[in-house]
Amino acid sequence: MSKHPNSDKSTNNNCHNQTLEASNNDNLKISSLYPNAELSIEDVEVLPDTIHIYARSSLSYGICPYCGSHSKKIHSRYMRHVTDLPILGRRTILHLEMRKFFCHDEDCSHKTFAEQPGTEVFRYRRRSRRCEVLVSKLSLDSSAGKSSSHLRIMGIPISRATVLRDIHRMPLPVYPDIDRIGVDDWAFRKGVSYGSVIVNLRTGMIIDLLGNREEETFREWLDRHIKVQIVSRDRSTDYSAAVASTKRLIKEVADHFHLVKNASDMIARVVSENYEDYRMLVMGERKTNDISNGTNVQRQAKFNQVKILQAKGMSKGEIVKATGIFYTTVQSYMDITSLPARKSNAQVDFSMHEAYVETEYAKGRPLSKIFKDINKDGSYKSMGPYYRHFHYLSDGHRGPRKTEEQHVQAKRVAEVSHKEPLLPIHMMANIINRSVRGMKLNGQEDTLIRKLLSLKWFSTLYYAVSEFNELLKSNNPRRLTKWIEEYRHTSIERLRRFVDGVNRDLKAVMNCIVLPISNGIVEGFVNKIKEVKRCMYGRAGLELLKRKLILEPLLFQLN
Known part of the structure; x- marks a missing residue:
C-alpha cells in the first residue's frame, strides 16, 4: 500500500521542525561551555579527528577598546580560527565570525575597531584562554620540547619556539614592599659558576635569581629594595659585606643549620688531625711494639741526618748524594718539621x-x-x-x-x-656530633665517648661544641659572648678558628639565637633549582629559569 503524498510531505515538515528545534537546543547547551565569552554557537561539525565549532558574538553592538563607546554600525566581517582544548580526544577548533565597527567618538584615535567578545578569547591570539592556561602550566613544569610533544598529542599543535616565546612574554612580579628575605648561592656549574637565590621569608616563595654571588650584585639588588629589614643568610662573607655596604640598619641572621654544620665539620677535622691518639687509646700495645721496632729507630736517624744537612743549606740533590737516601724521601723529609708515625697494618692472628x-x-x-x-x-x-x-x-x-x-x-x-675495631674518621665524627647534640647513643658509642674524654684535646672540643649547641637553643645571646671568651685562646687551632669566625659574625649569630628565622626554606629551593635544571637538560638560561621558578607557584599552586 502506497502512502498519500500529502501525508508524506507533512511528516517530513514535522521531522524537519523537530531537527531544527533539537539543533537549537544543542547549540544552547554548547554555548554554555563558554559562559564568559558572549558567544552564540551557530553550528558544530564533528569529524573523525577534529571538532569544528562555528560561533559569533551574541551582542548586537561592539565596544571600542580604545575609548569605550558603543557602536552598532558594522564596517566589515572576518573569520578567526582559535584552537581550544580537545574534546573526547579530538582536536577542537573554534571558528569565530568577527565584526568590525565604526567608532562614532570624534575624540577617539581609531575610526574602526574589531569586537572582542567576553574574556575567553584573547586579542591577537590563536588559542582560547583555557588553552593558554594549559600551555603555560605545561611550559613552566617541563622543558619546551616535552611541552610541545605533550600538547601535540592532545591536539594543540605548538612548536618549542612558541612555548619559549609564551614564557618570556609573561611579566615577572615586582616586590617593592619586601622586608624579609633569605639568600643563598646555587650552582650553574658546580665548582665553576654560581648564582644567588632570594626568597621572601613571609610567603616562602622565590622572588628573584641573580647571575652570580658577588658582593656588588647583591648590594645593587638591596639598593633597589630599600624596605628590606632582615636578611637571613649562610656564613658567606660576600653577602655580609653587601649588607654592610648599604649603610642601612638591616638585621643579618646567620642560619642555624650552617652554624651546626660548621661545628660538625670542625669536629671531623680535629678528629682527623688527632686520630693517632685515638688509635693509641684503643690499640696501645700495637703502638708500643711499633715504636720499639728497630726499623723506626733507623727511620728516625735518617730523618735527623736529612734535617741536619738541610740546616747547613745543602740542596736536595746534594743531600741525596751525601746520604744515599732516595730523592722522594729526602724531599718529603725536608717539607716537614717532625717525623710522623709510620702507618702499619695489623697482623692477622690465626x-x-x-x-x-x-x-x-x-x-x-x-x-x-x-x-x-x-x-x-x-x-x-x-x-x-x-x-x-x-x-x-x-x-x-x-x-x-x-x-x-x-x-x-x-x-x-x-x-x-x-x-673494639678502629672506627673510620667519618663514623667517629658522626657519633661525636650526635653526642654533642644530646641525641641518644647505644652502649658501644657511649663507651667510645667516655674513653675519648680521657684525652685532653677531645674533652675541650667536646664540651665547647656541646655548650655551643645548647646556647643556640637558649634564646640568651649573652651566653655566646661568655663562650667566646672562654674558648678563643684554646690550644686547639681548628676550634680557635671556629670561635674567631663566630666572633667576627657576632651580631648575625646573636640574631640567630633571638629571632625565629631560618634559612632552611632557601636551601630547599636550591634543591628545586637543581631539579628544574635537570628537567631542562642543563640548558636553562637565567631569565628562563627565573620565570619557571617564580611564575609556576605564583600562577598555579596557590589557586
Whole structure:
C-alpha cells in the first residue's frame, strides 16, 4: 500500500521542525561551555579527528577598546580560527565570525575597531584562554620540547619556539614592599659558576635569581629594595659585606643549620688531625711494639741526618748524594718539621685456629680447603698470612709451640680487637656530633665517648661544641659572648678558628639565637633549582629559569 503524498510531505515538515528545534537546543547547551565569552554557537561539525565549532558574538553592538563607546554600525566581517582544548580526544577548533565597527567618538584615535567578545578569547591570539592556561602550566613544569610533544598529542599543535616565546612574554612580579628575605648561592656549574637565590621569608616563595654571588650584585639588588629589614643568610662573607655596604640598619641572621654544620665539620677535622691518639687509646700495645721496632729507630736517624744537612743549606740533590737516601724521601723529609708515625697494618692472628687446622691437615685435607672452612664469614681477606702462619705443616717442621697461657692471651687480644675495631674518621665524627647534640647513643658509642674524654684535646672540643649547641637553643645571646671568651685562646687551632669566625659574625649569630628565622626554606629551593635544571637538560638560561621558578607557584599552586 502506497502512502498519500500529502501525508508524506507533512511528516517530513514535522521531522524537519523537530531537527531544527533539537539543533537549537544543542547549540544552547554548547554555548554554555563558554559562559564568559558572549558567544552564540551557530553550528558544530564533528569529524573523525577534529571538532569544528562555528560561533559569533551574541551582542548586537561592539565596544571600542580604545575609548569605550558603543557602536552598532558594522564596517566589515572576518573569520578567526582559535584552537581550544580537545574534546573526547579530538582536536577542537573554534571558528569565530568577527565584526568590525565604526567608532562614532570624534575624540577617539581609531575610526574602526574589531569586537572582542567576553574574556575567553584573547586579542591577537590563536588559542582560547583555557588553552593558554594549559600551555603555560605545561611550559613552566617541563622543558619546551616535552611541552610541545605533550600538547601535540592532545591536539594543540605548538612548536618549542612558541612555548619559549609564551614564557618570556609573561611579566615577572615586582616586590617593592619586601622586608624579609633569605639568600643563598646555587650552582650553574658546580665548582665553576654560581648564582644567588632570594626568597621572601613571609610567603616562602622565590622572588628573584641573580647571575652570580658577588658582593656588588647583591648590594645593587638591596639598593633597589630599600624596605628590606632582615636578611637571613649562610656564613658567606660576600653577602655580609653587601649588607654592610648599604649603610642601612638591616638585621643579618646567620642560619642555624650552617652554624651546626660548621661545628660538625670542625669536629671531623680535629678528629682527623688527632686520630693517632685515638688509635693509641684503643690499640696501645700495637703502638708500643711499633715504636720499639728497630726499623723506626733507623727511620728516625735518617730523618735527623736529612734535617741536619738541610740546616747547613745543602740542596736536595746534594743531600741525596751525601746520604744515599732516595730523592722522594729526602724531599718529603725536608717539607716537614717532625717525623710522623709510620702507618702499619695489623697482623692477622690465626692462633685460635691452630688446633682445627692441624687436625684437618692430619686427615689429608689441603690447606686451601681448610682455609675456606675457617673463613666462611669472610673475615680474612688474603690467604698469604694464612700460609705463612701454617708453613710448618707443609714443610715438615713443626716449629716452636705456644704455651696454653699464650693461647689464652692471643684469644683475649682477638676478642678485644673484634669488640673494639678502629672506627673510620667519618663514623667517629658522626657519633661525636650526635653526642654533642644530646641525641641518644647505644652502649658501644657511649663507651667510645667516655674513653675519648680521657684525652685532653677531645674533652675541650667536646664540651665547647656541646655548650655551643645548647646556647643556640637558649634564646640568651649573652651566653655566646661568655663562650667566646672562654674558648678563643684554646690550644686547639681548628676550634680557635671556629670561635674567631663566630666572633667576627657576632651580631648575625646573636640574631640567630633571638629571632625565629631560618634559612632552611632557601636551601630547599636550591634543591628545586637543581631539579628544574635537570628537567631542562642543563640548558636553562637565567631569565628562563627565573620565570619557571617564580611564575609556576605564583600562577598555579596557590589557586
